[in-house]
Amino acid sequence: MLALEFADGTLLVRNVPPELSLPAACRWDQRSRCHRAPAIAYAELVRWLRKEGVEYEDRARKYAELSERLVLQREARPFQSEALEAFRKGGGRGVVVLPTGAGKSHVAVLAINDRRRSALVVAPTLDLVRQWYDLLRTSFATDVGIIGGGSYDLRPLTVTTYDSAYLHMQRLGDRFGLVVFDECHHLPGETYQLAAELCLAPYRLGLTATPERTDGREATLDRLVGPILYRKDIVELSGEYLAEYETVRVDIELSAEEREEYAARRKEYIDFLRAQGIRMGGPRGWSDFVMRAARSDAGRRAFQSYLRQRELAFGASGKMRFVGRLLEQHRRDRTLIFTQDNATAYAVSREFLLPAITHQTKVKERSEILERFSSGAYSALVTSKVLNEGVDVPEASVAIVMSGSGSVREHVQRLGRILRRQGDKHAILYELVANQTGESSTSERRREHDAYRAVPKC
Amino acid sequence: MLSPEHLRVRRVSDRLVLLELSARQRARAVELGEQLLGTVQASVGQMREELERGFELIETRASERRLVEGLKKLIEDASEFDQAEGFDPAALRSEVFLRAAAARQAETFGAPNLREAVLSGAAEALGVEPAEVERRLYADLRGAHRLKSAPPFSAEALVAAYQRAQLQTVLLRATSVVAEVHCANQDAYRQLFQKLKFRKLLYKLERLDDGGYRISIDGPFSLFDAVVKYGLELALVLPALEACDVLELKARVLWGKKRAALNVEHRHVRRRGAVETESVLRDDVATLLAEFNALGSAWCAKPAQEILELEGFGGCVPDLVFERADSPRVFLELLGYWSRDAVWRRVELAERGLGERIVFAASSRLRVSEEVLENEHAALYVFKGRPGARAIERKLDALAARR
Secondary structure (H helix, E strand, O other): OEEEEEEOOEEEEEOOOOOOOOOOOOEEEOOOOEEEEEHHHHHHHHHHHHHHOOOEEEOOOOOOEOOOOOOOOOOOOHHHHHHHHHHHHOOOEEEEEOOOOOOHHHHHHHHHHHHOEOEEEEEOOHHHHHHHHHHHHHHHOOOOEEEEOOEEOOOOEEEEEHHHHHHHHHHHOOOOOEEEEEOHHHOOOOOOHHHHHOOOOOEEEEEEOOOOOOOOHHHHHHHHOOOEEEEOOHHHHEOOOEOEEEEEEEEEOOOHHHHHHHHHHHHHHHHHHHHHOOOOOOOOHHHHHHHHHOOOHHHHHHHHHHHHHHHHHHOOHHHHHHHHHHHHHOOOOEEEEEOOOHHHHHHHHHHHOOOEEOOOOOHHHHHHHHHHHHHOOOOEEEEOOOOOOOOOOOOEEEEEEOOOOOOHHHHHHHHHOOOEOOOOOEEEEEEEEEOOOOHHHHHHHHOOOHHHOOOOEO | OOOHHHOOEEEEOOEEEEOOOOHHHHHHHHHHHHHHHHHHHHOOOOEHHHHHHHHHOOOOOHHHHHHHHHHHHHHHHHOEEEOOOOOOHHHHHHHHHHHHHHHHHOOOOOOOOHHHHHHHHHHHHHOOOHHHHHHHOOOOOHHHOEEEEOOOOOHHHHHHHHHHHHHHHHHOOEEEEEEEEEOOOHHHHHHHHHHHHHOOOEEEEEEOOOOOEEEEEEOHHHHOOOOOOOHHHHHHHHHHHHOOOEEEEEEEEEEOOOOEEEEEEEEEEOOOOOOOOOOOOOHHHHHHHHHHHOOOOOOEEEEOOOOEEEOOOEEEOOOEEEEEOOEEEEEEEEEEOOOHHHHHHHHHHHHHOOOOEEEEEEEHHHOOOHHHOEOOOEEEEEEOOOOOHHHHHHHHHHHHHOO
């Protein structure tokens, strides 16, 4: 009888009758002298075997029906029920797009309960792993496994990071019937996508607020997870399901000394670009600059100047003073301060004696800071890019973006941190931009989203 | 390991060429290595930031940047750093930030000298000076780590390590490797195949006319896509490949942000006088060998030296050979418990005829039955837990009786 086996992220198809022509996903593997298919083809292959009436022995699937039931019955919001219905109609494979704070994770909990299969949740950060662990444990009243951050505890409900999924999926890929990819815009990356390919789970749910990627690879999600099944944007949910909000752009002047140094450093960098004929706006602009900068002393100086002028714009003394004013004004509000680089985050932390979270912060301290921020023991914290995703504090109502990249997604995610609805909360995001510097155009680029409509300027 | 920005490579058409150091460049690299190692030795007890400032004082040309950064990376990886002694900076921050948060929410926030008041309060609570509190607030950050010890190697060894690390870094991006190897010593082959098995890499083996082997190495998923998933394993196999007398390696790598598919070639001839590869038995094989020879059996067991191959179908590397005066020798390969697939491959090889008598020992966890291989030259022994010497002796006797 034809047999399916899971082997290191692939399916071995043995004892194939000579007259049977297998689907295109299956190839003859001379190395193991049997047919082989990528694990992701499992559902398609099983459907085909059933349709063709081929008897087969399934030794591949190691996942089980989930015995745990949802014990914490939270009433689903109408759009969450609609998303679940769309997931069902899509055959249990696809992506749900909802803004941060709208309750995407509840849609996943409903989907796990609906499919009733061992489920793996893959999240981008350890903070999110911790939140999923708490959510699943409370929702299903059962022990939940964690893989990643030093833990390797495999259970019918398990949470892991994208990094660990990539590392371990070739061994774990037969253990889950449903995989939830949280913040699934990460998945189409060159390495992470293997986590989806090495896994045989027939049911797959992707969750994100912003599926679009700058490299355009979001189309890959269709193959790795499924098509977009349901979508709602911030503007559609603002007020009723998300907090009312406003965004304020603040133009900050550099000091005279900063302006002088900024101009000199920028000139040195721009002169080098012109002399080399490098167009930074072109597709190879940045890599050309880095490569040519490395080849000469003038290039190395230009590179240092590039870094310094950027540093001056990011950490302008005027920004520091303005942050001080905002902290005083919002001292009773829960405030998140975002920076583009660690150096500015630590400078803010030292100046205002605020806790900082960067990629260097150890897990224990990071958890303690987030718990205190949630409880109100800390009313403000500063972070570089690590909390763009992953902090779930409904009380947070003020965001101060001191510096950032030109990424629309990053900017929307930062706004999303303060949009979780609570009482009559009114959220406010301040974006501090060093006036007449390269940051002005960066700010224009990142605000190209409906969520940043009618931005008042100070 | 190094990063791509540390490598001296050049792209020529569809090839990625690792740039060899000329005699003059090598001498200069050693000179730079001496200066870098001198700096690190003189910086023991200093902070990492100070060590990095020391490195910056070494005069280098722009063309030497990759080499210098690579050497620095290897030196830093081999150095030992420690956090500043004294109280825990995380606990200090907790004390300071809680006080500051409380003050911020109090009506007095914004009052002059509030920052100083918070630092003084924390200093008093911890029994140190306020300036010390500020200084130690982030004493655990990477730049503040103290250098505890410098690496003991010479500048020549550092430069040699850089050259090997370059190739390993390239192999991290490899999707497949084809190695042509020649060894006078069978043990080198054996260790290489054992290493490939251990790394869960799949390979195709072909005998070359001149006695060597061509080994095509990749991973299970490579059949469907050129992935770098097995790059780390391929890089870690390099020392075993270089332990062969002559190695000619061709790798396919995905290079750069655009992941261009490029070819890399590398030839390595083992130096005369280099340490001979030692025959190292795996722990489970050594235990079995000792237990078997303690039985007092008519069979005498010893480590096997041969590779059994079947032209066009690959081969296997037995672990032990058993000899008895009145019987042809019998080999044993201990397959362990990690790959059911490997068992099927051995069964197929044995059925096609390996030319020698052999017993394959596999764990019952692989869910295979001994009945799948019972012919006059080969047998499968399925064990629970660990292989038993007496059970193997019975298998050997049964095979001998099939003459």
